[in-house]
Amino acid sequence: MSVPGYAGRIAFIDLSSGRVSVKELDQDTARLFLGGKGLLYLLGYQLIAPSAEPLDPRENKLIIAAGALAAHAPGASKTGFLAKSPLTSILCDTYAGQVFAGKLRLAGFDALVISGSSDEPVYIYVENGEVEVRPARHLWGSGAVEVVEAIRRETRQGASVAAIGPAGERLVRYANIMVDGFRAAGRCGLGAVMGSMGLKAVAVWGNRVPERARPGEWRRLYLEVYKRIRDDEPTRSWARYGTNDGVSVCSRLSMCPGWHWKRPWLPPEEAKKLGGDTVLERETPRSVYKKYAGVLWGWGCPIKCSKLAAPKKKGLEHIVVKPEYENLAMLGLAPGVLDVDEVLYTEWLVNNLGLDSISFGEAASWLMELYEEGLVQRGELTGMENEPRFGSPEAVRELARLVAERRGIGAVLAEGVEKASRILGRGSDRAVHVKGLEAAAWDPRGRRGLVVSYATADVGASHLRGWPRPHQPPSRGPAAEMVKSLIADRDWKVLLDSMGLCSFLPYTREEVAKLYSAVTGFETTPEELVLVGWRAEALARIHAALAGRVPEGDTAPKRWMEPVPEGPMKGEKAAQDWRDLEEAIREYYRQRGYHTTYGIPLPETLEKLGLGWAVGDAEKALKEAEKRIAPKEE
Known part of the structure; x- marks a missing residue:
């Protein structure tokens, strides 16, 4: 039916x-x-x-x-x-x-x-x-x-x-x-x-619109939600930049990936060079927006925060990109490039080559750190004409082309920093990733508990798997105290991803539930809907445990446990120490109903979630994890 x-x-x-x-x-x-x-x-x-x-x-x-x-x-x-x-x-x-x-x-x-x-x-x-x-x-x-x-x-x-x-x-x-x-x-x-x-x-x-269970109610709710979000003053203010003022924000909070995570804080005059106002100075005319009007913004978006920009630098004016914070941070801050025109050009190139700007930015800036510290020699950089030094946009773009072509040193970086460090036999202590996924551009040394989100996220170091609240420095107290709010935000984010809703729109849980009920005819509550996050994560963790990544991968890179060197958060680390992080991860397991040592969903948890059919796999995953880990602990 x-x-x-x-x-x-x-x-x-x-x-x-x-x-x-x-x-x-x-x-x-x-x-x-x-x-x-x-x-x-x-x-x-x-x-x-x-x-x-x-x-x-x-x-x-x-x-x-x-x-x-x-x-x-x-x-x-x-x-x-x-x-x-x-x-x-x-x-x-x-x-x-x-x-x-x-x-x-x-x-x-x-x-x-x-x-x-x-x-x-x-x-x-x-x-x-x-x-x-x-x-x-x-x-x-x-x-x-x-x-x-x-x-x-x-x-x-x-x-x-x-x-x-x-x-x-x-x-x-x-x-x-x-x-x-x-x-x-x-x-x-x-x-x-x-x-x-x-x-x-x-x-x-396509043009086949599915029928809605209660079309009149749906239309009324749609218009009410649209108008409320459109007229929401904080959202309208944020929409002026979209994510393009993120560099100003990350610097103020000491959460930037600058110079390969060595400079989480930048002086305001430096952050301004990649800040929102600098980007908006390069915004394209309305005529360019009209060309892409049908695909630029999200479906029926009330705020349309995406911007189009073109470099001002001579010879680059023809390039049109949609800048976002992660691009500005990982292609600009991480390799130490503060010229916004150069960063916009690099973004266009990286997108056209089909590279993830986050992972590539981490790989390129990681190599720059190794080179500048003498851990990689010039003779090992096969195919490179430019020296991979911080601040060189030419080196960043050359590396992007080499990676996309899998040529020379690019073939090594194309494997990702986890595998690249093994190939080179060095640099693993500087590689910033979780479970092999290079970290997004928010340094957890600026927010208590965020490192627990990175460590336990189903995919690795994603910044979209829950932010603990309130915003506090990690030294304020044990990271475990932030787990409850982290779980709440994680499950909300998964609900938005399951509904297909943009996480930057200030939906309420009640609005989501009412819209879903009007469309489908299913009578439901916000409390029932958010269980989808728990279900998805439970399946992900069983699958990852059977693949040998959980719980071994539930940890953080060493760089984040080094003190912030300067700025208002000087001395902060992602957690108070490694024990603080481990205790917070165990607390996460406990609150989720997972095995408190191995992080695998317990049978009673799966039954509660309607996933009783996965109990056998979970028991198998637990036995395999015990075999892998127990001998190492003896």
């Missing part, structure tokens, strides 16, 4: 045979896992073995899912992508904003499950219930930004396109997926999974 609001269909696409099959989305799945992240982890858990080789398309899958409120709520802009990560070797979900999810649902599907590989490059086109696998030899080698218009010319101008660049084609372990040329599903290297399948892009278009 179909569920109102959903397309009610999941397409399974086998690129090896070219076959497409369709399965119905059942009511129980919709109720328990909603869509987006919840549905991604259910399907990933069921379809991808923990032992799967990430770059073997016979074993891995790429899953794309729309949130439950895609096409139904203001700012329902997120599209979720999941596969077993080539970077971390665990399931990983990553998201892109804009309109892909809504158009996927209007095209007749709630999710796509892609497997196998094609002998020749292909792209997938989905329109109004039909799925085609089309040749893409003529597109192979194109940039992830440039290929969008080429695919639209072959499909529809209104199509939304998720594509990879040369980095994905060459299986760089942190290759991203670019959506409509501006938004990146950036984390965990899912672009390399597409590359391993010979899949250049997925394009979607």
